[in-house]
Amino acid sequence: MFELDNVTLRHGDRAAIDAVSLAFPTGSVSAVIGSSGSGKSTLLRLLLGLELPDVGEVRIDDVPLQASDVLAVRRRIGYVIQDGGLFPHLGVRDNLALLPHMLGWSDARIDERADFLASLTHFPSDALRRFPAELSGGQRQRVALMRALMLDPPALLLDEPFCALDPIVRHELQDELAEIFRSLDKTVVLVTHDVAEAAFLASRLILLRDGRVVQDGCVDDFMERPADPFVSQFIAAQRQLPGRTR
DSSP states (O other): OEEEEEEEEEETTEEEEEEEEEEEOTTOEEEEEOSTTSSHHHHHHHHHTSSOOSEEEEEETTEEOOGGGHHHHHTTEEEEOTTOOOOTTSOHHHHHHHHHHHTTOOHHHHHHHHHHHHHHTTOOGGGTTSOGGGSOHHHHHHHHHHHHHTTOOSEEEEESTTTTSOHHHHHHHHHHHHHHHHHHOOEEEEEOSOHHHHHHHOSEEEEEETTEEEEEEOHHHHHHSOSSHHHHHHHHTSSSOOSOOO
16 A cells, blocks of 8 residues: 655755665555664654655555645544644544544534444543543543544554553553454554564564664564664564564
8 A cells, every 4th residue: 555665755964764665565564663763753754745755756555645645645544643642622522523524524423433433442432522631541542543543544554652651551452453453454554662562463574773674574584584683683672572473
């Protein structure tokens, strides 16, 4: 669904993404990993059209992404960021309803979709009228996921959605997200610095360093056939290795 063809994006005199070529097939689940500043979040922003490359081309369904197409493209891609990005002055249901209202959805259709997603994400339906400040961190991330899925987009991009959560909630949400990925059959690109999380949620890992792809493969490739010493160093720096993989 997504393809980057020799893409470079510079921030000042530094290449945030440097001559990257990658393809993300429809229905695949991929995790982009790397240290802070490696270019992980920038790669997601390129896929979403929040930034456009200085060199190269981003394609979605084989169509080059142009600045004029960005708004239409964003409606086809769900996007979840670290803190959820919810509007604090709106209740949960109204946060979910913003874009559907713009597209002319009826209140009944919005309520039906919100109830379905609440069930899917194990969010209490009686909390749909609460405000974000009245929710736990895990509940806010569930709402962010619900909002990303509200229009039933074919693709989902997640930028370290669990990094601010405590370990118990994080583990619970990882289990739920893995089941959602299996049941919805969407193209998913997840950004994380956690190898265990990446290996649990995705069948493919892509390691970035200084805006370049260091290695692209499954977790066994990284552990048994590292592409260079940095790969081994990155894996060894993790406090735990995945107990199971997909």
